[in-house]
Amino acid sequence: MNPKNRTPLIEMKGIYKNFRRVEALKNLDFTIYKNESVGLVGDNGAGKSTLIKMLSGLFPPTKGEIFIEGKEVKLNSYSDSTKYGIETIYQDSAVVNDMDIARNIFLGREPVSALGFLNLKKMDKLSMEILDSIGIRGINSSRRLVDELSGGQKQAVAIARAVHFKSKVLLLDEPTSALSVKETRFVHDFMIKLKNEGISSVYVSHTISNVFNVVDRFVVLRRGENAGEFLKEETSVEEISELLISHSSEDEN
Numbered sequence: 484m485n486p487k488n489r490t491p492l493i494e495m496k497g498i499y500k501n502f503r504r505v506e507a508l509k510n511l512d513f514t515i516y517k518n519e520s521v522g523l524v525g526d527n528g529a530g531k532s533t534l535i536k537m538l539s540g541l542f543p544p545t546k547g548e549i550f551i552e553g554k555e556v557k558l559n560s561y562s563d564s565t566k567y568g569i570e571t572i573y574q575d576s577a578v579v580n581d582m583d584i585a586r587n588i589f590l591g592r593e594p595v596s597a598l599g600f601l602n603l604k605k606m607d608k609l610s611m612e613i614l615d616s617i618g619i620r621g622i623n624s625s626r627r628l629v630d631e632l633s634g635g636q637k638q639a640v641a642i643a644r645a646v647h648f649k650s651k652v653l654l655l656d657e658p659t660s661a662l663s664v665k666e667t668r669f670v671h672d673f674m675i676k677l678k679n680e681g682i683s684s685v686y687v688s689h690t691i692s693n694v695f696n697v698v699d700r701f702v703v704l705r706r707g708e709n710a711g712e713f714l715k716e717e718t719s720v721e722e723i724s725e726l727l728i729s730h731s732s733e734d735e736n
């Protein structure tokens with residue numbers, strides 16, 4: 484796609500985030516366009532998770548502005564971010580292990596009857612449809628605990644949630660760090676499916692080769708700053724890895 488024709492979905496402008504004396508993000512500009520997958524890469528401590536958490540409403544910026552489809556927004560809670568169509572999958576757990584699958588899919592957006600009662604029947608039916616649509620078979624009840632799913636299946640449930648609720652963007656913070664090669668492929672196939680559904684994504688990783696095939700564009704974070712952006716077709720695994728290595732050796736000096 485011609486970059487000039489892209490429409491911004493989320494724009495972060497002049498973002499700072501301080502944790503006491505640590506400047507986790509510094510004058511950061513970061514844009515997510517419609518229908519694209521962005522690889523957000525950088526060394527440990529670069530600020531990747533801080534950026535993701537800010538977009539998911541965990542904390543506001545110390546300074547700076549966030550725009551969604553051109554309108555300035557304040558993201559002060561998880562429900563603010565989901566209201567704007569932002570769905571997040573965290574590094575450690577995409578889902579809550581000791582909850583049943585159905586509750587996990589709905590997480591605060593459960594269908595209720597006119598009197599405000601949970602519509603369990605509808606929840607179960609929809610859950611089974613969602614599991615089926617993502618190719619998770621052999622689960623005969625959505626009342627089973629999420630713990631019974633494999634790591635890759637858990638990520639898939641979280642991704643299915645984004646598809647079902649028609650999220651605009653899915654944020655994935657090192658989603659495959661604890662997964663096997665096969666499970667990783669399962670999640671990556673899903674991410675491609677996501678884009679076919681018109682959902683943008685931000686894929687955080689510090690392993691370039693892992694994300695290279697899945698994303699359209701890279702943004703390199705370095706000590707809280709945007710250190711460069713590259714369209715995939717104009718760069719290579721080597722170029723981006725080189726950029727990260729040269730930056731980390733500067734850090735040592």
Ligand SMILES: Nc1ncnc2c1ncn2[C@@H]1O[C@H](COP(=O)(O)OP(=O)(O)O)[C@@H](O)[C@H]1O
Pocket residue numbers: 502505506507525526527528529530531532533534
């Ligand atoms: N809640 C917090 N309190 C204090 N410092 C934090 C907190 N979260 C992150 N940091 C600091 O901010 C910097 C960026 O961290 P993080 O966003 O987790 O980096 P990354 O995900 O790229 O590894 C690090 O120096 C980290 O120690």
Ligand SMILES: [Mg+2]
Pocket residue numbers: 531532533
């Ligand atoms: Mg992190």
